[in-house]
Each structure stands twice: as structure tokens, then as C-alpha cells.
């Protein structure tokens with residue numbers, strides 16, 4: 001089932017059972033689901049089949065980063081399993097991103113392919129430590145432009161960068177933003193955060209929300225509060 005909702009719920013759980021327990025409380029008309037490294041490493045492709053069987057569109061968030069041939073093969077494998085969206089690291093460079101895009105095109109696969117710019121958990125100091133001497137905003141701009149020019153459908157960035165990327169890359173370029181923190185939620189390890197309402201106003205096309213819902217005492221109430229903020 002396809003949905004108009006911008007919400008993507010991150011199923012960061014240590015087992016398939018725990019993830020499906022949450023999925024069974026959610027409605028594919030109201031959100032998409034994200035499967036990341038922990039859950040996929042535990043469950044393998046079974047989780048994709050289980051979520052697709054329940055009618056959900058799935059973002060497989062494995063952030064591939066390797067040589068072009070390897071990444072193209074991984075993206076191809078993900079797309080053949082029917083995922084709605086898959087991602088790579090923009091830091092893998094133009095040839096890597098182009099190889100992934102070309103592989104999907106060659107096989108007529110319509111999976112959205114997006115690139116991670118700068119993780120929302122990172123600050124300017126973190127970037128400096130890995131040899132990047134510019135602000136997160138400047139680095140996101142640089143990598144988003146490269147991702148657009150390499151044929152990506154969009155990027156993962158923080159909502160703090162969405163407005164600038166809307167100017168630079170347009171409305172249709174996807175801005176998938178984790179680091180979403182409603183006023184009631186703990187910040188945790190995220191650094192570049194924004195509330196759901198502000199993120200949509202800034203130009204985010206999709207909001208990734210994990211712990212504010214999955215770790216809430218009443219997850220369905222947390223989801224409803226976020227939806228209310230968006231309407």
C-alpha cells in the first residue's frame with residue numbers, strides 16, 4: 001500500500017518478533033517503515049517479506065559504502081526484494097553513486113535511491129576530527145549537490161539543512177530527515193534536530209522517527225501527537 005504520509009518509522013529492534021509486534025500496531029496507510037542495520041543483521045530479508053506482507057512500504061537503511069561494483073550489486077539485491085527506498089553514502093563518491101543508479105535503471109527497478117550526506121548525530125567538531133574542516137551545513141550542501149549530479153533521487157540530511165537544499169536542488173529532490181524530535185522526546189545521540197512541524201515547514205519531504213515513538217510509554221499516543229503536529 002502506498003501512503004501520502006511523510007512519516008517513516010524506524011524499527012530499530014533487536015529481533016524480528018519485537019519489530020513485528022510494533023508493525024502490527026501501525027497502519028500502512030499512515031506511515032512507512034525503516035529497517036536498519038541492527039534489525040536486518042538479526043533477521044535478514046525475512047523482515048522485508050514480513051513487512052511487505054503486511055502492506056508496508058519499506059526503506060532499507062543499510063547506507064552502503066564500498067567500491068562501485070559492490071554497491072551496485074547490493075542496491076540491486078535490495079531493489080529485487082521490493083523495497084521502496086534504499087540508500088548509499090554520498091561519501092562513496094560520484095562513480096559509486098552512478099554505478100548504483102545505472103544498475104537500477106538497467107533492470108527497470110523503480111526503488112528510490114538516496115544518499116546519506118552528514119549523519120544527524122555529527123557536529124562540526126566531529127567532522128573536523130575526520131578531516132572535514134567545514135560546517136555540517138556546508139558539507140551537506142556539497143554532498144547533496146554531488147548526489148543530485150550523480151542521479152540520486154534525494155538525500156538523507158538533517159531538517160536543519162532542508163530549506164537550503166530545497167533552494168539548491170528543488171522540491172522534487174527528496175530530503176529524508178532523521179533527527180526528528182517532538183518537544184516531548186529525549187534528544188539522545190542526535191545532534192542536528194528539529195521538531196516534526198518545523199521540519200516539514202523547512203522543506204523535508206520525509207521524516208524518520210524512531211525512539212520518540214518506539215521507546216515512548218504509549219507509542220500510539222506519541223504517533224498521534226506527531227500526526228497532530230503535522231496537520
Ligand SMILES: O=c1ccn([C@@H]2O[C@H](COP(=O)(O)O)[C@@H](O)[C@H]2O)c(=O)[nH]1
Pocket residue numbers: 010012036116118119120121156157178179180188190208209210211212
Ligand atoms: O543521519 C542519519 C541517518 C540515519 N539515521 C537513522 O534514523 C533513525 C533515527 O532514529 P531515532 O531513534 O529517531 O533517533 C535511526 O534508525 C538511525 O539509524 C539517523 O538517525 N541519522
